[in-house]
Amino acid sequence: MQTQREKSKLDWQNLPFGYIKTDYNIRYFYKDGKWSEGELSTEETIPIHIAAPGLHYGQQAFEGLKVFETVDGRIVAFRPDENAKRMQRSCERIFIPEVPVDMFIEAVDRVVAANARFVPPFGTGASLYVRPVIYGAGARVGLGPADEYVFIVFVTPVGPYYKGGFKPVKALVVEQYDRAAPNGVGDCKVGGNYAAGLRGGEYAKKKGFPIPLYLDPKEKKYVDEFGTSNFIAIKGNTYLTPESNSILPSITNKSLMDIASLLGMNVEKRPIAIDEVEHFDEVGAVGTAAVITPVCSIHYRDKVFKFCDEEKAGPVITKLYEYLTKLQTGEIKDTFGWLHEITVK
Ligand SMILES: Cc1ncc(COP(=O)(O)O)c(C=O)c1O
Known part of the structure; x- marks a missing residue:
């Protein structure tokens, strides 16, 4: 047996x-x-x-x-x-x-x-x-x-969520469909949000973009999140992520914020206007499935904001990705106490 x-x-x-x-x-x-x-x-x-x-x-x-x-x-x-x-x-x-x-x-x-x-x-x-x-x-x-x-x-x-592993993807700002309402359930992990996001995701895919980026549903002025992952950006020594009540509080993002602080970075959680995005050095989509998907460009109306080469992620996102994935497999010491051991007889 x-x-x-x-x-x-x-x-x-x-x-x-x-x-x-x-x-x-x-x-x-x-x-x-x-x-x-x-x-x-x-x-x-x-x-x-x-x-x-x-x-x-x-x-x-x-x-x-x-x-x-x-x-x-x-x-x-x-x-x-x-x-x-x-x-x-x-x-x-x-x-x-x-x-x-x-x-x-x-x-x-x-x-x-x-x-x-x-x-x-x-x-x-x-x-x-x-x-x-x-x-x-x-x-x-x-x-x-x-x-x-x-x-x-x-x-x-x-296996890894995105075929080809840790490889940058292009994102499209989708404005014609929202995944969440201003005082709705965008900050909850309920199925209806995902059904609401199917059309926007499909719209982006058909245009050649693996992931959609949604803006705040009220003013369409601030960055909310990607279809199934939070938005993070690196600018100099700062890790930025949006503050919004219509995005899912990602556990990966929360963990990366702590890692970024540990590595000596400043961490800012605040509303991020879409117009500010062009000034960022690196952008990533973060969540359990992919950990971090580096985003090489964001296409917004007639503008293209570029962050990295299509083949290679930026250095800070790469460092954060390696830290978290190695912590998860015990190759880096879990000083945060995040790993919960399961006993198998
Ligand atoms: C809409 C959305 N945002 C963000 C995330 C990332 O959350 P977590 O890091 O907890 O997986 C997910 C799920 O994985 C999600 O579905």
Whole structure:
């Protein structure tokens, strides 16, 4: 019999950022005001009531985080407590009962341990992506929060998000579609934001730009964020990122701000006018999936702001990328206490 430590036979070097079946997911059910004990399941599908508010009214939230094998063979999740807290904020906004932080982390620990053979080996650049999702279940036809909820965590091994790895991409400022409303749910990880962003993303892609950049939905004057990642910029010795209530508070961005400070940089979080962007030295799109995608140019109306060569990222973004990716795999000491070790029997 195979032990959990024996790896699955996957082509680790060439994994897509896509779904690969693993052995288990974990499920918790909320009924009569309480969460059940989590159950590991081998089923990939879920029965859902045809009148579930998660289906009709988008009463749903999700998260995304990664698990790595470190250089010394440990299995670690990167800041799962931050994802737990962010999911609590998303849930609070859309009337989903809170998942306690301990329950969220227990779910991650159990589902990762049960699928340990799918954690990509150290050195492959791949990781185990963890996707928690929560939705309003049971039957309700009139608009209102559900009485029952389901919280599921599944995992899937993934390669780098952008094919070609750490390579600069061009971004297009998309003004004809917004992903979020001024006092809406742009700062929550809820599915509706992503459905709203599909059209803008497709519009950018058709014009030859892998990622869209959105401006603030109220005045269209300030930078908000890329389709699925935060905006960061480097100017001299300063790390800049927008302050806005319609962007998702990225855990990668939060971590990079701390790393930038540690490396002696100034960190500024403030509204960034789109007109200021042409003065930046380097720009990056940051998030769990890609860590940092260097942005070589931003196309805004009839203007093109250039930051780096199409083949090579700028030096500061490269340094930040290396620091964070090496910290995640234990090659740089985790002085922040961000790695959460998962015990596998
Ligand atoms: C809209 C959006 N912004 C930013 C991010 C980056 O957040 P994080 O670094 O927590 O993955 C994501 C998700 O990954 C996102 O979907």
